[in-house]
Amino acid sequence: MIDWFFISAAQAATAEGKHAAGGVNPMEQFNIERFVPIHVFGVDASFTNAALWMVMATAVVTLFLTFSMRHNSLVPDRVQSLGEVTYEFVANMVRDNAGEEGMKYFPVIFTIFIFVLSLNLLGMIPLPGLGAFTVTSHIIVTFALALLVFLGVTLIGIFKNGFGFLKLFVPSGVPAWLLPLITVIEIISYLTRPISLSVRLFANMMAGHTMLAVFGSFVVGLGIVGGWLPLLFMVFIMGLEILVAFLQAYVFAVLSCIYLADALHASDH
């Protein structure tokens, strides 16, 4: 009985099932489509579906935050409470991790957090036909964000500490004979920060959405008879993916704060 279930599920997901279920390829949801082709100086700067969803994320966030502060009252109403909770959440995070001088960089951290969060959450909307597109499931998008954080933090550290910035790679309390090895390891792990930061977000988003697509094809392939079981599972997976969307945005922002704190306090090592 269980064998039949898994075999038919596998068949549903393979070529025969693809034709029957209308051609479900789990990787198809990540295709980039150009809506308005724009070619500038040999560079393809077309307005793609990724660009569209990034514009929508910006619009949604801007509308939400300006709408929540429309009355700007001392005693907040419900929507203003939401805006204030968002602000305080990120402000506490920055203050805890980077200290009071890290609050100078609060706008950047807030922007990164709310941008990643809204992109993740917009990708969870299941629009039939149109297809909600998860912008952060593309490595180039997350890499651009992570590179922004990495380069920004490095430049802040160099401008603030001068050559004291290099003390970041030389932790105190290390015996002298171990120092060359530790320094090399520290530099290598510092340089892999943008890679780990970007791949973490990218892999979580892509793996989640691929799993959703695969289980969706199971539901369609098994039909009325057995389709309710993967459907139940999909409900849980959707809940999990929304949690992961929040968590990954939070982790991206928190790690940015920690790297910022490292750079600001580099000469204290």
Add this chain to the structure above:
Amino acid sequence: MDPAAAKLIGAGLACFALIGAGLGIGNIFGSFLAGALRNPSAAPGQFPNLLLGFALAEATGLFGLVVALIILFVF
């Protein structure tokens, strides 16, 4: 061995990294629970650290998954 078969076997082998992810995540949450049951009042203060540790442990496993996907879809 023809390249297509080797690709599929390689992708399957790359997923072994997820064993480490499972162990790491279980370790993190187990330690948090053990500490929280000994000192319940201090547990909420460490909750952000729990989420951060979970995400970092999961990330290393997902790096292996990314390697598997690269093998499958790039080569």
